[in-house]
Amino acid sequence: MEIVLVGLNHRSAPVEVRERMSFTREQARRAAEELRAQGIFHESLVLSTCNRSEVYGVPPETSRESAAALSDYLSRFHAVGPEHLSGSLYQHYDRHAVRHLFRVASGLDSMVLGESEILGQVREAYRLAHESGATGPVLNRMFQGALEVGKRVRHQTELGTRPMSVASAGVKLAERIFGKLGQHTALVLGAGAISEQVVSQLRDRNIAQLYVMNRSRDRAELLAREFSGKVIGWEDWETALALPDVIVSSISTEEAALKRAMLAKAMAARGNRPLFVMDLGLPRNVESTAADLYNLYLYNIDDLTQIVEQNRDARQSEIPRADAIVEEHVVKFLTWQASVELIGMVEALRGKLKEERAAFVRERVQRVPHLSPGQRAQMETLMDELLEKLLLDRARRLQGEKDLRRKIQNVEAIRDIFLPGRERP
Amino acid sequence: MNHLFFLLTLAAYLGSFACYVTNLVAGREWSGRIGTLLLASGLIAHYYSLLERSRGLHTVPYHDLSGSMSLFGWLLALTYLSLEVFHRQRSVGALVLPFVLAFFLFANLTAPGHSTAGPARGVAFALHVTLSILAYAAFGLSCVLSVIYLAEQRLLQKHQVGSVVWRLPPLDLLDRMSQSSVLVGLIAITIGTVLGFVWVDRLTGEVWRYDPKYVITLLVLAAYVIYLRLARNPGWRGSRASRLCIFNFAIVIFSFTVVNLFLSHAHRYF
Numbered sequence: 001m002e003i004v005l006v007g008l009n010h011r012s013a014p015v016e017v018r019e020r021m022s023f024t025r026e027q028a029r030r031a032a033e034e035l036r037a038q039g040i041f042h043e044s045l046v047l048s049t050c051n052r053s054e055v056y057g058v059p060p061e062t063s064r065e066s067a068a069a070l071s072d073y074l075s076r077f078h079a080v081g082p083e084h085l086s087g088s089l090y091q092h093y094d095r096h097a098v099r100h101l102f103r104v105a106s107g108l109d110s111m112v113l114g115e116s117e118i119l120g121q122v123r124e125a126y127r128l129a130h131e132s133g134a135t136g137p138v139l140n141r142m143f144q145g146a147l148e149v150g151k152r153v154r155h156q157t158e159l160g161t162r163p164m165s166v167a168s169a170g171v172k173l174a175e176r177i178f179g180k181l182g183q184h185t186a187l188v189l190g191a192g193a194i195s196e197q198v199v200s201q202l203r204d205r206n207i208a209q210l211y212v213m214n215r216s217r218d219r220a221e222l223l224a225r226e227f228s229g230k231v232i233g234w235e236d237w238e239t240a241l242a243l244p245d246v247i248v249s250s251i252s253t254e255e256a257a258l259k260r261a262m263l264a265k266a267m268a269a270r271g272n273r274p275l276f277v278m279d280l281g282l283p284r285n286v287e288s289t290a291a292d293l294y295n296l297y298l299y300n301i302d303d304l305t306q307i308v309e310q311n312r313d314a315r316q317s318e319i320p321r322a323d324a325i326v327e328e329h330v331v332k333f334l335t336w337q338a339s340v341e342l343i344g345m346v347e348a349l350r351g352k353l354k355e356e357r358a359a360f361v362r363e364r365v366q367r368v369p370h371l372s373p374g375q376r377a378q379m380e381t382l383m384d385e386l387l388e389k390l391l392l393d394r395a396r397r398l399q400g401e402k403d404l405r406r407k408i409q410n411v412e413a414i415r416d417i418f419l420p421g422r423e424r425p
Numbered sequence: 426m427n428h429l430f431f432l433l434t435l436a437a438y439l440g441s442f443a444c445y446v447t448n449l450v451a452g453r454e455w456s457g458r459i460g461t462l463l464l465a466s467g468l469i470a471h472y473y474s475l476l477e478r479s480r481g482l483h484t485v486p487y488h489d490l491s492g493s494m495s496l497f498g499w500l501l502a503l504t505y506l507s508l509e510v511f512h513r514q515r516s517v518g519a520l521v522l523p524f525v526l527a528f529f530l531f532a533n534l535t536a537p538g539h540s541t542a543g544p545a546r547g548v549a550f551a552l553h554v555t556l557s558i559l560a561y562a563a564f565g566l567s568c569v570l571s572v573i574y575l576a577e578q579r580l581l582q583k584h585q586v587g588s589v590v591w592r593l594p595p596l597d598l599l600d601r602m603s604q605s606s607v608l609v610g611l612i613a614i615t616i617g618t619v620l621g622f623v624w625v626d627r628l629t630g631e632v633w634r635y636d637p638k639y640v641i642t643l644l645v646l647a648a649y650v651i652y653l654r655l656a657r658n659p660g661w662r663g664s665r666a667s668r669l670c671i672f673n674f675a676i677v678i679f680s681f682t683v684v685n686l687f688l689s690h691a692h693r694y695f
Contacts, residue, residue: 176581
């Protein structure tokens with residue numbers, strides 16, 4: 001009951017290789033099926049995201065051979081020659097494979113440390129494999145454990161709480177002021193890529209109304225349509241500034257487009273309600289003196305970048321805590337795995353001992369002809385009880401042991417003595 | 426026995442404070458939960474401590490400064506815990522517990538005064554005093570929340586967004602918590618004042634006998650009604666309302682100190 005992982009990620013492979021080795025949903029399902037059909041794995045699962053492609057499996061044979069077979073399979077599946085994959089693929093076995101998956105689900109192995117999308121991607125990959133019947137008891141338990149670890153790390157550490165991009169930092173700051181954004185409105189000035197990122201974040205937080213203002217009305221309409229917003233004409237500044245609680249500005253301009261006087265007038269028109277202004281333009285779009293206005297919060301790109309940097313350090317400092325949670329669950333999983341192995345082993349041992357006991361009794365009974373069938377049955381029962389007491393009860397007791405993984409080695413020794421040449425249960 | 430409850434209360438409040446601080450500074454969620462449980466335990470132990478004191482006096486312990494302060498601390502903790510549960514927000518616990526602890530310690534480390542014998546007893550009177558102290562505690566809590574609001578706002582405006590700022594409640598929530606607290610205070614002080622008049626009427630029939638405390642209480646009532654009204658106005662909501670809330674609490678302190686000690690005939694420690 002070993003576990004094999006072969007894969008590549010943003011650290012091990014360049015983007016050209018990652019692109020070629022990625023799986024669509026259909027490919028992931030097909031690959032998992034083929035790996036089982038070809039006898040490489042009993043259980044298999046493909047996890048493919050934009051930064052990683054990994055295959056997890058439980059092989060019938062020893063891990064090293066399965067890993068080699070899996071690497072060959074991946075090379076064939078994606079029609080990528082082994083020479084292109086050399087150094088890109090990593091392989092992990094058993095405890096290391098489990099730990100790797102748990103770290104992946106926690107966001108510890110992500111390009112953006114602690115990012116939360118990966119947990120959903122792990123959940124989706126598991127759902128897909130589970131529905132197609134590709135997983136079994138080991139991968140089911142392992143992936144359910146991974147989802148649990150991912151959730152715990154997110155709840156019990158601050159690995160994923162702080163924003164790591166300028167766009168998300170801006171939106172999170174708006175939440176520091178307004179709380180939930182569902183009752184608030186936003187105005188986006190400019191329709192470039194960075195505006196789109198912020199708008200996407202605002203939409204995720206169910207912003208009540210989104211207004212878009214851009215020199216090119218076509219581009220504004222495109223963005224507004226994509227995110228269910230409304231377009232405001234480029235000349236209509238007075239109306240535009242009086243409406244929103246959040247302004248995101250990223251327009252190309254030689255001098256500040258939003259003057260202090262304009263914002264002061266807007267603040268008066270809107271009854272001095274708090275206004276959060278994200279100035280993402282370079283050169284800056286908002287006159288810096290506007291920051292003095294009552295209830296106005298002004299952040300430019302440098303302010304937001306500095307916050308992102310601080311957050312990166314803060315996330316780094318959470319890694320030991322997250323790793324401790326991961327390790328706790330790895331031990332939990334290995335204990336479960338060892339206990340399942342033990343049950344199987346004890347059952348196999350019982351079968352073997354009963355067989356030998358039956359052969360022994362048959363042989364001896366021939367030498368004692370006066371034994372009645374009742375006496376013979378009684379003798380067999382007594383011998384079974386003796387075997388249970390001497391061997392099986394003791395082996396079973398190991399299930400309750402904390403450090404079962406280490407102690408299971410002793411049981412494996414028992415197996416090797418009593419069940420020589422027999423495959424692991 | 427009272428000594429035992431004192432120690433239990435102190436231990437629970439101190440533990441709760443430590444847990445809330447860990448929650449705020451290090452972001453440990455479990456620590457915040459334990460802080461809440463310890464605060465609830467502290468409230469129970471503090472209640473029994475007050476009960477012991479009451480048994481000796483045969484009424485609510487408000488006849489001396491020590492008893493009033495202890496009751497104030499208990500009601501402050503109770504109001505905070507209610508707000509924490511209602512708004513599902515425990516990150517300000519670390520900033521409220523020092524006040525609870527200060528009142529509790531002050532009450533227990535000063536010698537209890539002599540009980541004023543006489544007519545100041547009965548259910549109506551006990552409720553009058555208890556509700557009045559509850560109101561002051563709620564106003565005190567709203568003042569603390571307003572100070573936190575102004576501090577957090579300043580940090581946000583100065584772009585000093587450290588760990589604590591990410592864990593404090595959003596400004597909007599602090600504003601709402603402060604308003605909830607003031608609402609509790611207003612309801613309590615209104616009922617408490619009416620009960621006070623009922624009690625005086627029953628006892629002497631001289632409801633309108635002038636006491637400066639009446640004037641200051643009406644002023645406090647009016648100040649907080651104005652605050653609640655303005656805090657819902659978009660232009661006032663936020664820092665202006667918070668400043669007003671702090672100013673209003675200054676009137677409460679004036680009422681508690683100057684008016685009680687030097688001007689009032691019938692109100693000394695509440």
